[in-house]
Amino acid sequence: MNNERVFKMKVSDVYPMLIQKVERKGREKTEVDVITCWLTGYDIQGLKSQLEKEASYEQFFAEAPQINSNANKITGVVCGIRVEDITDPLMQKVRWLDKLVDELAKGKAMEKILRS
Structure with a gap:
Protein backbone atom coordinates (compact mmCIF):
# COMPACT_ATOMS: atom_id res chain seq x y z
CA MET A 1 0.00 0.00 0.00
CA ASN A 2 1.18 3.49 -0.85
CA ASN A 3 2.47 5.31 2.26
CA GLU A 4 0.75 8.58 1.31
CA ARG A 5 -2.55 6.77 1.09
CA VAL A 6 -2.08 5.37 4.60
CA PHE A 7 -1.03 8.76 5.96
CA LYS A 8 -4.22 10.37 4.62
CA MET A 9 -6.50 7.71 6.13
CA LYS A 10 -8.76 9.02 8.88
CA VAL A 11 -7.96 7.54 12.26
CA SER A 12 -11.70 7.68 12.99
CA ASP A 13 -12.27 5.24 10.09
CA VAL A 14 -9.59 2.79 11.27
CA TYR A 15 -10.14 2.97 15.03
CA PRO A 16 -13.46 1.06 15.05
CA MET A 17 -11.74 -1.78 13.17
CA LEU A 18 -8.97 -1.91 15.77
CA ILE A 19 -11.59 -2.11 18.50
CA GLN A 20 -13.53 -4.84 16.68
CA LYS A 21 -10.33 -6.83 16.28
CA VAL A 22 -9.63 -6.91 20.01
CA GLU A 23 -13.26 -7.34 21.05
CA ARG A 24 -13.49 -10.51 18.92
CA LYS A 25 -10.68 -11.85 21.10
CA GLY A 26 -12.35 -10.90 24.39
CA ARG A 27 -10.49 -7.65 25.02
CA GLU A 28 -12.02 -4.18 25.45
CA LYS A 29 -12.16 -0.78 23.78
CA THR A 30 -10.75 0.83 26.90
CA GLU A 31 -7.60 -1.26 26.46
CA VAL A 32 -7.18 0.04 22.91
CA ASP A 33 -7.58 3.56 24.30
CA VAL A 34 -4.91 2.90 26.95
CA ILE A 35 -2.49 1.57 24.33
CA THR A 36 -3.12 4.50 21.99
CA CYS A 37 -2.70 7.06 24.76
CA TRP A 38 0.47 5.32 25.99
CA LEU A 39 2.00 5.48 22.51
CA THR A 40 0.97 9.02 21.60
CA GLY A 41 0.72 10.93 24.86
CA TYR A 42 -2.90 11.89 24.23
CA ASP A 43 -5.25 11.75 27.19
CA ILE A 44 -8.70 10.22 26.61
CA GLN A 45 -10.22 13.63 25.82
CA GLY A 46 -7.42 14.40 23.35
CA LEU A 47 -7.89 11.03 21.66
CA LYS A 48 -11.64 11.59 21.46
CA PHE A 60 -2.89 12.43 14.49
CA PHE A 61 0.79 11.67 14.96
CA ALA A 62 1.99 15.22 14.14
CA GLU A 63 -0.26 16.60 16.88
CA ALA A 64 0.52 13.81 19.37
CA PRO A 65 1.68 15.38 22.63
CA GLN A 66 4.62 12.99 23.13
CA ILE A 67 5.49 9.67 21.52
CA ASN A 68 6.36 7.33 24.37
CA SER A 69 10.11 7.05 24.98
CA ASN A 70 9.75 3.25 25.11
CA ALA A 71 8.13 3.05 21.67
CA ASN A 72 11.47 2.04 20.16
CA LYS A 73 11.16 -1.19 22.17
CA ILE A 74 8.21 -2.22 19.99
CA THR A 75 9.52 -4.95 17.71
CA GLY A 76 8.07 -7.69 15.57
CA VAL A 77 6.28 -8.17 12.30
CA VAL A 78 3.16 -6.37 11.05
CA CYS A 79 1.90 -7.06 7.53
CA GLY A 80 5.09 -9.00 6.82
CA ILE A 81 7.39 -6.10 7.71
CA ARG A 82 9.55 -5.79 10.82
CA VAL A 83 8.45 -2.60 12.57
CA GLU A 84 11.95 -1.88 13.82
CA ASP A 85 13.23 -1.84 10.20
CA ILE A 86 10.73 0.72 8.90
CA THR A 87 12.66 3.82 7.85
CA ASP A 88 9.79 6.29 7.40
CA PRO A 89 9.13 7.74 10.89
CA LEU A 90 5.40 8.27 10.32
CA MET A 91 4.86 4.79 8.88
CA GLN A 92 6.77 3.35 11.82
CA LYS A 93 4.38 5.09 14.25
CA VAL A 94 1.36 3.77 12.34
CA ARG A 95 2.78 0.25 12.46
CA TRP A 96 3.71 0.57 16.14
CA LEU A 97 0.05 1.17 16.88
CA ASP A 98 -0.91 -1.81 14.70
CA LYS A 99 1.61 -4.00 16.51
CA LEU A 100 0.38 -2.99 19.97
CA VAL A 101 -3.22 -3.76 18.98
CA ASP A 102 -2.11 -7.11 17.52
CA GLU A 103 -0.41 -7.97 20.81
CA LEU A 104 -3.57 -7.05 22.73
CA ALA A 105 -5.70 -9.19 20.43
CA LYS A 106 -3.32 -12.11 20.92
CA GLY A 107 -3.87 -11.97 24.67
CA LYS A 108 -0.57 -10.46 25.74
CA ALA A 109 -0.56 -8.90 29.22
CA MET A 110 -0.97 -5.12 29.28
CA GLU A 111 2.30 -4.68 31.26
CA LYS A 112 4.21 -6.38 28.46
CA ILE A 113 2.37 -4.49 25.71
CA LEU A 114 3.23 -1.18 27.38
CA ARG A 115 6.87 -2.22 27.73
CA SER A 116 6.86 -1.56 31.49
Whole structure:
Protein backbone atom coordinates (compact mmCIF):
# COMPACT_ATOMS: atom_id res chain seq x y z
CA MET A 1 0.00 0.00 0.00
CA ASN A 2 1.18 3.49 -0.85
CA ASN A 3 2.47 5.31 2.26
CA GLU A 4 0.75 8.58 1.31
CA ARG A 5 -2.55 6.77 1.09
CA VAL A 6 -2.08 5.37 4.60
CA PHE A 7 -1.03 8.76 5.96
CA LYS A 8 -4.22 10.37 4.62
CA MET A 9 -6.50 7.71 6.13
CA LYS A 10 -8.76 9.02 8.88
CA VAL A 11 -7.96 7.54 12.26
CA SER A 12 -11.70 7.68 12.99
CA ASP A 13 -12.27 5.24 10.09
CA VAL A 14 -9.59 2.79 11.27
CA TYR A 15 -10.14 2.97 15.03
CA PRO A 16 -13.46 1.06 15.05
CA MET A 17 -11.74 -1.78 13.17
CA LEU A 18 -8.97 -1.91 15.77
CA ILE A 19 -11.59 -2.11 18.50
CA GLN A 20 -13.53 -4.84 16.68
CA LYS A 21 -10.33 -6.83 16.28
CA VAL A 22 -9.63 -6.91 20.01
CA GLU A 23 -13.26 -7.34 21.05
CA ARG A 24 -13.49 -10.51 18.92
CA LYS A 25 -10.68 -11.85 21.10
CA GLY A 26 -12.35 -10.90 24.39
CA ARG A 27 -10.49 -7.65 25.02
CA GLU A 28 -12.02 -4.18 25.45
CA LYS A 29 -12.16 -0.78 23.78
CA THR A 30 -10.75 0.83 26.90
CA GLU A 31 -7.60 -1.26 26.46
CA VAL A 32 -7.18 0.04 22.91
CA ASP A 33 -7.58 3.56 24.30
CA VAL A 34 -4.91 2.90 26.95
CA ILE A 35 -2.49 1.57 24.33
CA THR A 36 -3.12 4.50 21.99
CA CYS A 37 -2.70 7.06 24.76
CA TRP A 38 0.47 5.32 25.99
CA LEU A 39 2.00 5.48 22.51
CA THR A 40 0.97 9.02 21.60
CA GLY A 41 0.72 10.93 24.86
CA TYR A 42 -2.90 11.89 24.23
CA ASP A 43 -5.25 11.75 27.19
CA ILE A 44 -8.70 10.22 26.61
CA GLN A 45 -10.22 13.63 25.82
CA GLY A 46 -7.42 14.40 23.35
CA LEU A 47 -7.89 11.03 21.66
CA LYS A 48 -11.64 11.59 21.46
CA SER A 49 -11.05 15.06 19.99
CA GLN A 50 -8.77 13.65 17.27
CA LEU A 51 -11.39 11.03 16.38
CA GLU A 52 -14.20 13.63 16.31
CA LYS A 53 -12.30 15.98 14.03
CA GLU A 54 -11.51 13.05 11.72
CA ALA A 55 -7.75 13.60 11.82
CA SER A 56 -5.65 11.74 9.30
CA TYR A 57 -2.85 9.50 10.58
CA GLU A 58 -0.49 12.26 9.50
CA GLN A 59 -2.30 14.86 11.64
CA PHE A 60 -2.89 12.43 14.49
CA PHE A 61 0.79 11.67 14.96
CA ALA A 62 1.99 15.22 14.14
CA GLU A 63 -0.26 16.60 16.88
CA ALA A 64 0.52 13.81 19.37
CA PRO A 65 1.68 15.38 22.63
CA GLN A 66 4.62 12.99 23.13
CA ILE A 67 5.49 9.67 21.52
CA ASN A 68 6.36 7.33 24.37
CA SER A 69 10.11 7.05 24.98
CA ASN A 70 9.75 3.25 25.11
CA ALA A 71 8.13 3.05 21.67
CA ASN A 72 11.47 2.04 20.16
CA LYS A 73 11.16 -1.19 22.17
CA ILE A 74 8.21 -2.22 19.99
CA THR A 75 9.52 -4.95 17.71
CA GLY A 76 8.07 -7.69 15.57
CA VAL A 77 6.28 -8.17 12.30
CA VAL A 78 3.16 -6.37 11.05
CA CYS A 79 1.90 -7.06 7.53
CA GLY A 80 5.09 -9.00 6.82
CA ILE A 81 7.39 -6.10 7.71
CA ARG A 82 9.55 -5.79 10.82
CA VAL A 83 8.45 -2.60 12.57
CA GLU A 84 11.95 -1.88 13.82
CA ASP A 85 13.23 -1.84 10.20
CA ILE A 86 10.73 0.72 8.90
CA THR A 87 12.66 3.82 7.85
CA ASP A 88 9.79 6.29 7.40
CA PRO A 89 9.13 7.74 10.89
CA LEU A 90 5.40 8.27 10.32
CA MET A 91 4.86 4.79 8.88
CA GLN A 92 6.77 3.35 11.82
CA LYS A 93 4.38 5.09 14.25
CA VAL A 94 1.36 3.77 12.34
CA ARG A 95 2.78 0.25 12.46
CA TRP A 96 3.71 0.57 16.14
CA LEU A 97 0.05 1.17 16.88
CA ASP A 98 -0.91 -1.81 14.70
CA LYS A 99 1.61 -4.00 16.51
CA LEU A 100 0.38 -2.99 19.97
CA VAL A 101 -3.22 -3.76 18.98
CA ASP A 102 -2.11 -7.11 17.52
CA GLU A 103 -0.41 -7.97 20.81
CA LEU A 104 -3.57 -7.05 22.73
CA ALA A 105 -5.70 -9.19 20.43
CA LYS A 106 -3.32 -12.11 20.92
CA GLY A 107 -3.87 -11.97 24.67
CA LYS A 108 -0.57 -10.46 25.74
CA ALA A 109 -0.56 -8.90 29.22
CA MET A 110 -0.97 -5.12 29.28
CA GLU A 111 2.30 -4.68 31.26
CA LYS A 112 4.21 -6.38 28.46
CA ILE A 113 2.37 -4.49 25.71
CA LEU A 114 3.23 -1.18 27.38
CA ARG A 115 6.87 -2.22 27.73
CA SER A 116 6.86 -1.56 31.49
